[in-house]
Amino acid sequence: MALPPTYSPSEVEKRWYADWEARGAFKPNVNASQGPFTIVIPPPNVTGILHMGHALNNTLQDILIRWKRMQGHAVLWVPGTDHAGIATQNVVERQLAKENLTRQQLGRDQFIKRVWTWKEKYGSTIVHQLRRLGSSCDWSRERFTMDEGLSRAVETAFLKLYEAGLIYRGYYLVNWCPRCQTALSDEEVVHEEVKGHLWHIRYPSASGKGEGIVVATTRPETLLGDVAVAVNPKGGRYRSLVGTNVLLPLCDRSIPIIEDEAVDSTFGTGAVKITPAHDPVDFEMAKRHLELIPPNASRKDWTSIPVRVIDSDGRMSRSNVPAPYQGLDRFECRKKILEDLEAQGLLIKTEDYGTSIGHCYRCRTVIEPTLSPQWFVKMRPLAKLGIEAVEKDGMRFIPVRWTKVYLDWLRNIRDWCISRQIWWGHQIPIWYCTSCNKPDVQGHGSWVNGQYVEPGMIVGHREEIKSGNPPPCPTCGKKVSLVQDPDVLDTWFSSWLWPFSTLGWPEQTKDLNTFYPTSVLVTGQDIIFFWVARMVMAGKFFLGKIPFKDVYIHGIIRVEGGKKMSKSLGNIIDPLEIIDRVGADALRFSLAHMTSEGQDMYLSENKFLLGRNFANKLWNASRLILEKIDSKGERPISFNLRFMTVPDWWILSRLQWTMEGVTKSLSDYHFNDAAQLLYGFVWNEFCDWYLEIAKLQREDPDIAIVQNTNHLLLTVLEETLRLLHPFMPFITEELWHRIGAAESPDSTIMKTPWPTPESAWADPNKEWAFKKLQTVITEVRNIRAIFHVPPKEKVSLWVQGSQGIGILTQHEKILQRLAGIDRLMIKAKLDRPKGSVISHLPAQHGLDSWDLMVPLEGLVDLAVERKRIEKEVQDLETRAKSKRGRLEDPTFRSKAPADVVAEEEESLKELEAQMGKWAESLKQLQ
């Protein structure tokens, strides 16, 4: 059963994943010795395809999950997907467009059916891609934010909030995306700095006397909806004009000049045009000056005022603006208005001006702030719970700095606009009596006993309303036909329930009782507001418990050069491609290796070579170990302490430290530390040193030594595989079986216990002994390299020393093989052989210092040797000097801790001794 010389991941990965899944290995172990450990996946959008961010996010989760599973916890990782309202609707609409259809033509019911069809067909793409990564989610518990249970949870949540008086509808200026034709929450708007202009426009005096007023604006097209011009009450040159009227250009409406604190008299011209229907600041200002609203209009009902000049499709109003502008695209209209103003001599000045403009986070369309009736959640009371979570309930962010970001957002929270004017999503569980509720009163209900009500409004569960026995209309008392509010809820309204809705809430299921609260949330900084904060509030509000104790925020992945990865830039590094090329394990290991706490990371393709090479190294190490064992046809079953060699003790000890370090690092979410420890152990200690020595030990005539070595090789490899398993699940499982560690083909490394260090085997003294050997070998190799001794040429090694010298005599074979030494001469006092190179090893690790001499008759270039020694002396001199300086400083002696002083003294003494030796050698050379 010899292993092929290179590891080929794709076959192995496919085989093991199918196997794990088939035998239900990802399900929580009901007989677990430790308590539950739960993670809910940040549900990717159904429309999504796996990108590097997902790869990182899920790799980290899987590392924790597999680690905790091996530690014996009842581990549950709940997977699922998000219905992603707008994104999914967009995708299906685009599909329809190819058939020359619109969703309106199809009608709501048909359209939704279409989306479901799409979801059935394509919605599991990402879920399958997560499998390729090796994610050990319990797929039997997979959820979808629109599935029946979760829809029930959404309605229940809405009703509970409603009953608590936290839901209301209002007629507000909201972020409107003219392309998606829906309102968006503040968090869904992406502000981007855009180069624009500041136009100075004259509004002529209405009385004909005076110059009028000049306003500065970035959006001239909105002047058609102006209701006033405002100046600061304290200062500015227009202060005297307050109370007078000006004429709105191009429509010849007379509007007043008012005063308001919000105006900055030093900005622009000091005068601001007020367009309440299309600017949030103006809206707030207008609310402070209700007198602006024409007396014939309802003060609540802004629709009847001719101020809304841009329709929901982003074109100018068909009725509220002068004929030439009607129906024009808003940006076209801007041009035309500027031309017309210019023609009338009212455009005074055009300045370049950079301003930040809101864009739809889904389609990048420029947001049009627009007045419309929308549903909101009152956030203040909920935010209080979110703040409590960190201040009282012990929730913590890793890295901690996100705590402040989180708290700041909660402390300045604004109400959450939860209604969306799209079709794909959870329809709002509110019904209206068709005879009592008129569309034009929308958003003007009132508060009764702490609850928001509109005439004819019924709040309830879908099944109850649709059961055929709906409650009577609370207003007219009749059982007339009810129509459901057409809006759907923000996608995040279902996501914020995810940690418990996936476990069965609102039912008190066994899963909910067992696995809630979850253990840790692993996610990116970009959704702290969208998702994390809201989940915390929801968890506390609906269940009275924080949904997770730890929130691990990992960095964002960028491409080398600092840009964000994006399709349009064509700089995507596709994780699936990487998996095809180097394997999932290599991808995972590379990612973990570079994940330093919460730091953003730059990616380039060649970074995955690290993982690939490492996997290959591991594979080949196993191959080496296995080859000899298999050819002998026998497996060593035990080992005997009597036959343990110095290198054996060393590698065992190193393994213990590795176990401890990896466990500690994972506990602290220091994934990179853990990966680096393992990398270093496997490559630099196990492979570079121990395997080379093991080759020799396996040639030993004593079969006990051979057996012992083989046993040790297998033991160390097996434990290493287990330590590596969370990072590299596939290759470790494969090798674990190949080395015969599995009791039966049915067992899996996944369920083996996590290695724990044995303190008896972690022995620094034994490590030192071996390190001495390493030092000598390295030193000889160094000399050979400097003097170009051909690899096949053997050299003699003369060692002058006494203490602890046995380590060398006992390991002549190792010295011979690893350093090419054919003769070893050891004495307490030696005359330096002619033509030899000398090296003075410092005293360390409890041994006296040794002098190494390598006779290289005829090979030594004196100039090179002199240079080598001079450099050595110089280095020592520098170090000694700084130490001397410090030791001569009386304050150091009095203030520094005694052990530090002692250490310094000791090391200076040693340095001086060394320098003496080297100086002597240098003299001999001359």
Next chain:
RNA sequence: GGGCGGUUGGCGCAGUCCGGUUAGCGCGUUUCCUUGACAUGGAAAAGGCCACUGGUUCGAAUCCAGUACCGCCCACCA
């Protein structure tokens, strides 16, 4: 306008919370090596006044204050 992060060999990054040997790693570079695990490899090596200025300290890459540049987030200056 606020807040946060970064600045360490040619490149990409650890180390900084919690100050104390000779500051680590990967890539790249130089020299040598086709010795039966692995050239996706082995051996040896070169390369860093830890952005700058000042402070605290016996001692600073590490703590404090400030400066510069880069990046991110939040915010109603039209």
